[in-house]
Amino acid sequence: MKVKQWRLGVPRALFYYYYAPWWEAFLQALGAQVVVSPPTTREIMDLGISLAVAEACLPVKVYYGHAAWLAPRVEALFVPRLVSVEQKSFICPKLMGLPDMLRAAIKDCPPVIDVTVDMSRRPEEGLKAAIRDTARAIGSRGREVYRAGEIARARYRDWLAGQQEQGREFSPGKKEGITPGGQPPLAVGLVGHNYLLHDRYLGMDIAGKVTRLGGRVILPENFAPELGEAACRRLPKRLYWTLGRKIMGAALHLMEQEEVAGLIHLTAFGCGPDSLVGDLAERYAHRHGKPFLLLTLDEHTGEAGVETRLEAFMDMLARRRPA
DSSP, rough: OOOOEOOOEEEEEEHHHHHHHHHHHHHTTTOOOEEEESSSHHHHHHHHHHHHHHTHHHHHHHHHHHHHHGGGSSSEEEEEEEESSSSTTBOOOOOOOOOOHHHSTTTTTEEEEEEEOSSSSSSHHHHHHHHHHHHHTOOOOOOHHHHHHHHHHHHHHHHHHHHHHHHHOOOOOOOOOTTTTTSSEEEEEEEEHHHHHTTTTTTHHHHHHHHTTTEEOOGGGOOHHHHHHHTTTSSSSOOBBHHHHHHHHHHHHHHTOOEEEEEEEEEETOHHHHHHHHHHHHHHHHHHTTTTEEEEEEETTOOOHHHHHHHHHHHHHHHSSSO
């Protein structure tokens, strides 16, 4: 029996760009009305900067802005406490503490549904516990929860398959289109966190800028994730952080592709794991003879400066192209 139809707020930031299809399908199947904050704007970013501690990375500050935008419009915020999303790997501690930090920072903060997702030891059991606790928080139990979980899994599986289908169009090895100079576009690998790559305001639409400069962007989701995992296993030590390992695996796979002219790593100032991954990826790129551009964003980064660096990078790739 449904106890209450919740109006739940889901911030469009951080892990929204990884799990939104799953979350939305599950919560809606349980009868909740899901309210997603709008795409990032200058106003949302400034709101988050005014609330967050100075030491937080830019994506966390933007998350504050999305949560604060939702706060007066919903009955509760859905902010899962993500500890681990796979066995023997973990999520950045700054993201684990988001529910507590939001309660402290947002005035008149509505209730926060902060179910813990910890799949570090027994992934299946960790996921089942998170599903059960989320359903219980909004007053659902029994067969209804099982059905909602099946709907969410199917929606998420379709979403991943769609990304793979799109990936076949842009996979390394496929040459498409001709530039005004009569040559195919330069293939450029673009790696980083999804919440930077796919938030067009926060990430300054780097993929669009590279395309307008005559490049053909290849993103991590444009090839099978198993390829990145296989490349990452060749490192002397296993990377501890889930997202850092995904970024490093994608970078390693792309730099091993002959037709990839160069790599861009997009990161945010203040990201601890990225400070390690960025340096490691750059060292391996040099070993492979691949040009590597690290773009670090914060709230003071000017778009004109980023465009100048991209233009110089693309010019350099064009000069290196075999005649």
